[in-house]
Amino acid sequence: MTATPWTRKHIISLEDFTIDEYDAVLTTASSFKSVLKSRTKKVPALQGQVVANMFFEPSTRTRSSFELAAKRLSADILNFAPGTSSLTKGETILDTAKTYWAMGANIMVIRHSNSGVPLNVAMEMDRLNSGVSIFNGGDGLHQHPSQALLDLFTICSLLDEKNPQLSLLKGKKVAIVGDILHSRVARSNINSLLAGGCEVHLAAPPTLLPSLFLETINSSQKKRLFVHWHLKPALENADFVMTLRLQKERMTDYLLPSLREYHQLFGITHERLQWCNPEVKVLHPGPVNRGVELSSELMDDGKYSLIGEQVTNGVAVRMALLYLIGN
Amino acid sequence: MTATPWTRKHIISLEDFTIDEYDAVLTTASSFKSVLKSRTKKVPALQGQVVANMFFEPSTRTRSSFELAAKRLSADILNFAPGTSSLTKGETILDTAKTYWAMGANIMVIRHSNSGVPLNVAMEMDRLNSGVSIFNGGDGLHQHPSQALLDLFTICSLLDEKNPQLSLLKGKKVAIVGDILHSRVARSNINSLLAGGCEVHLAAPPTLLPSLFLETINSSQKKRLFVHWHLKPALENADFVMTLRLQKERMTDYLLPSLREYHQLFGITHERLQWCNPEVKVLHPGPVNRGVELSSELMDDGKYSLIGEQVTNGVAVRMALLYLIGN
Amino acid sequence: MTATPWTRKHIISLEDFTIDEYDAVLTTASSFKSVLKSRTKKVPALQGQVVANMFFEPSTRTRSSFELAAKRLSADILNFAPGTSSLTKGETILDTAKTYWAMGANIMVIRHSNSGVPLNVAMEMDRLNSGVSIFNGGDGLHQHPSQALLDLFTICSLLDEKNPQLSLLKGKKVAIVGDILHSRVARSNINSLLAGGCEVHLAAPPTLLPSLFLETINSSQKKRLFVHWHLKPALENADFVMTLRLQKERMTDYLLPSLREYHQLFGITHERLQWCNPEVKVLHPGPVNRGVELSSELMDDGKYSLIGEQVTNGVAVRMALLYLIGN
Structure with missing residues (x-):
């Protein structure tokens, strides 16, 4: 463990995570x-505690x-099904959260299509001195901290399995490829990777990565963040390539001509990995559209793909986070 | 505990609850x-027992x-999702219940939009000597016993936290305000409050509280039950104000002109609480339509609102009831 | 237990089940x-293990x-809800299975409307040396092994409660009546019953039992399998009558004139049981369409009906199977 004791009550965003906090998560997950x-x-660890999974946006x-992580910690789980919920009866989200608090929930994992919902609930829970911890399970286009932390743990564990630490990232080059504009995963990853001292190279078509994008990033380390509208400069000598899921809705939004053209310009293949560091690894938050973000062959190639490892690490990292905020 | 041992096998209705039974529930919940x-x-307490949540009417x-109460008692839970159930394949509810019994369910919590379904299932389970207990989780316009018992526990615990008992209600005045005609919560509350010796004052627009309503109440203590079509006489010197949820469908049923007009005539506000006993407390079964049944300010005012306390007590009261019928 | 140790990793089909395997299941279930x-x-037995219920076809x-069986074995359960799943986001079933494996699932119970899906997933899991066991919870028109094994256990336990064994079936006559063409339950039952040395008599209207049907059965014991387009020859001196659920869609598929006519020709009633062995028992996998496959009176007659017993045994048999493949 780290010298500094853990004090953060809620996991909302990585924008203000400290190096000690990153290292505490990595060590605990390990x-x-x-x-x-x-x-x-x-x-x-969490026996008798109640974790409420409040997924207003569906996600199995x-x-x-999260459910498995909570069970491994011996917590009780309440699954909140938005389709059958009081929300359809006109209750506000804050009132729903207060109800779950009154019922005995200690931690609420909140996923919502609107940015800011988990933060709002956290502020209300603090105002009421509820003692409840809020865990952002993905909010709108804002943040998806547990995904970025499991990506971080996957990368750092690869670099030093016994002692994964943020400082291992120093001097690495990471490419993030895909629909960056709409990706809360990308935003959280940019925070953690820059904090670790990486160079971060973003690559996407201009419609999915407008030149104004950099202004939305709140980080003092922006000088190590680069924007590309072509794949090659992002991939050259990259140590890690993070691909992002492409929502099919982007086509009907007229942001992309076709999946096929996207794959031709930005899809990751064995051939294109030749541009990278020979030890390069590929990540994807899943679920993958095979043949779009990645070629199907690459996805199944254990030499390059860390996708399975990411899922496995997801349980350990979520256990670590629930443990740290739940104690 | 009370002198009389608990013998009731099913929780269907409060119409025939005895004082000893009320007190057993209050003591056990405490x-x-x-x-x-x-x-x-x-x-x-319920290790190895199976509680089947059979909610034919959705309710998170x-x-x-109920799920949390059962988990706190170490029971195993089966959640029955009506949308994906055999009922869509034409099976009767009695056959579904028999299937869950055969599978090993010891207690079935049944919510259904038709009055009488839990009683019917209970009668069939008894006829078959199944040993299964049926717990009415709310049936049509009939009864919602666990809600009324948690309301009762909330009131009695406030009057004597260490020793909540039915007799504490004697001489109190309780107002029940809102859509009484369509409320199973109101029917169950009328039973328990009259049994405790309260004066119960109902207030609602005539469309939601027809003059014939009293005839639907099966109680020997009806002389302490009063009907009002205005709010003031119900609230004057009241010790507790129970508000009921207003279903938005009542507007399209032409039973109400508008939510705004309802709030102007029957909404509970700080101002109107001046009519009551200065120590008055306000209850609501939830979820609340803010600004309709109650003003938003009142709902959040811990001096008056018992709403959070009701939710918390709901888990303890349901534990008590599951424990009493499960042993 | 049997002399031969259990080696089968997946439960996909009964087509190649050995006598030792049947007996191991029966003994363990007992x-x-x-x-x-x-x-x-x-x-x-399965503490710390994760059973993922992946029901792509809904079935409460x-x-x-399965859920109760897994809980009785102290496993953790993950319920996969197809409606809210990544599949709606375009992920393949194999990728979903790989994700659950990476998350820590040890056993996946898969139900799917397409024949062959569980086998495909099992082959992929083996190719990856995942160690994951696949349990076919019913695939298309192919197999439903746990249903046939619970039917087998119900019959053999009736014949010798203390020592249910496959060989008890020798010389018995079993009729299977109903929509055999579309029944994965029938296919699995034909395998187990023939393996046990029964005579198996199938009875159905020609549209639900084409003369080519026998060619779809993969069994060396086909000489003990008989096809009838009338009920009487199938029922004469039968020891057990297995009825199958009739899907109402068969009417709109023009395979049946009406439910009423079906019942008149193939419905099982007290009267028709007179053709059978006096000790005859009736089975049905459920849910029953009362008055269609069986008369309502017969369904409720404990002298003949094994339907409740089947459901109860279902939990024990699924515990046995999860235990055998999970260790």
């Missing part, structure tokens, strides 16, 4: 990863990962 | 409330409360 | 049935049975 390799796979994958 | 304040928050709030 | 009669009803009944 020890939980060992727990997951043991026979029982459980620790009693992320919800399952 | 001890479970202490469990909920402890570190582990769990007791092994009530289902979560 | 001991779990005793556990279910004990006070705690749980064993720690079968999913609940």
Whole structure:
């Protein structure tokens, strides 16, 4: 563990995460990863505590990962199904959160299509001295901190499995490719990667990465952030390539001519990885559109793809975060 | 505990609840409330037992409360999702219940939009000597016993936290305001409040409280039940004001001109609470339409509102009821 | 237990089940049935293991049975809700399975409307050396092995409660009546019953049992399998009558004139059971269309109906299968 004790109550955004906090998450996730390799796979850390999964935006994958993380910590889970909820009866989200608090929820994992919802709930929970922790499970176009932290853990564990630390990123080049404009994953990753001392190269068509994009990034380290409208300069000598999911709606929004053209210009293939560092690894937050963001062959090539590792690490990192805010 | 041992197998209606039964619920809920304040928050009372949540009418709030209560008692939960159920394949509700019994369910919590469904299932389960307990989670316009019992527990705990008992209600005046005609919560509350010796004053527009309403109430204590078509006489010197949720469908049913007019005539505000006993408290079963049944300011005013307390007590009261019928 | 140790990793089909495997399932289910009669009803056999219920075809009944079986074995459950899943985002089923594997799932119960999906996933899981077990929860028109095994266990337990074994079937006559063409339950039952040495008599209207049907059955014991287009020859001296659920869609597919005519020609009633062995018993996988496959009176007659027993045994048999493949 780190010298500084953990004090953060909510996980909302990585914009103000400190190096000590990143390292605490990485160290704690590393020890939980060992727990997951043991026979029982459980620790009693959150016994008696209630984790409410409040996913106003549907997501089986992320919800399952949080659910499993909470179960491994022996917490009780309440799954909130938006379709059958009081919200359809006109209740506000703050009132729903207060109801779950009154019912006994200790941690609420909130995913919502509107940016800022988890922060708003967290502020209200603090105002009421509720003691409840809010965990942003992805909000609008804003942040997806647990995804970026599991990406970070995946990269740092690859660089030093026994002792993953933020400083391992120093001097690395990371390319982030795809629909950066609409990606909360990209925003959170930009925060953590810049904090770790990387060079971060963004590559996307101009419609998905407007020149004004940099102004939306709140970081003192922006001088190590670069924007490209072509793939090659982003990939050259890159150590890691992070691909982003392409929402099919972007086509009907007239932001892209076709999936096929997108793949021809920005799809990652074995051939294009030749531009990178020979040790390059590819990440994707999933679910992947095979043959769009990545070629199908590359996705299945364990030499390059870290996608399975990301999912596995997701459980350990979410255990670490629930543990840190839940104690 | 009370002198009389608990014998009731099903929780269907409060119409025939005895004073001993009310007191057993209040005493048991009080001890479970202490469990909920402890570190582990769990007791092994229902270990190995299966509670099936059969919510034919969707409800996240009530289902979560039952689910949490059952988990705190160490029971296993089966959640029955009507949308994906065999009912869409033409099976009867009795056959569905028999299937869950055969699978091992010990307690079934049934919510249904038709009055009488839980009673019917209970009768069939008894006829078959199944040993299964049925818990009415709200049926049509009939009864919602756990809601009324948590309201009762909330009131009695306020009057004597250490020793909540039905007799504490004697001589109190309680106003129930809102859509009484369509409220199973009101019907159950009328039963428990009259049993405790309250004066119960109903207030609503005539369309939501027809003069024939009293005839639908099955109680020997009807002489302490009063009907008003204006708010003031109901609120004057009241000790507790119970507000009811207003379904928006009542507008399209032509039973109300507008939500705004309803609020002007029957909405509870700080100003109108001046008519009541200065120590008055306000309850609402939730979810609240802010600015309709209550003003938004009043809802958030901890001096008057018991709404959060109701939700918290809901878990303890449901634990008590599951415990009493499950043993 | 049997002399041969259990080696099968996946439960996909009964086509190649050996006698030793059938007996291992029956013996193990029998001991779990005793556990279910004990006070705690749980064993720690799968503690720390994760069972993912992946029901691409909705089914509350079968999913609940698997869920309860897994809970009784102390496993953790992940319920995958197809409506809110990544599949709506274009991910392939194999990629979804790989994601659940990466997340930590040890056993995946897969139900899908397409025949072959569980097998495909199992082959991919083996190719990847994942160690994951796949359990076919019903695939298209192909197989539903756990249903046939619980039917088998129900029959063999009736013949010898203490020592249910496949060989007890020898010389028995079993009729399978109904929509055989579209029934994966029938296909799996034909495999197990023929393996046990029964005579199996199929009865259905020609549209639901074409003369070519026998060619779809992969069994060396086909000489004990008979096809009838009338009920009587199938029922004469039968020891067991297995009825199959009739999908109402068959009417709109023009395969049946009406439910009423179906019942008149193939519905099982007390009267028609007179043709059978006096000790005859009737099975149905559920949910039953009362008055179609069976008369309502017969369904409720404990002298003949094994329907409730089938549901109860379903949990024990699924515990046995999860236990055998999970260890």
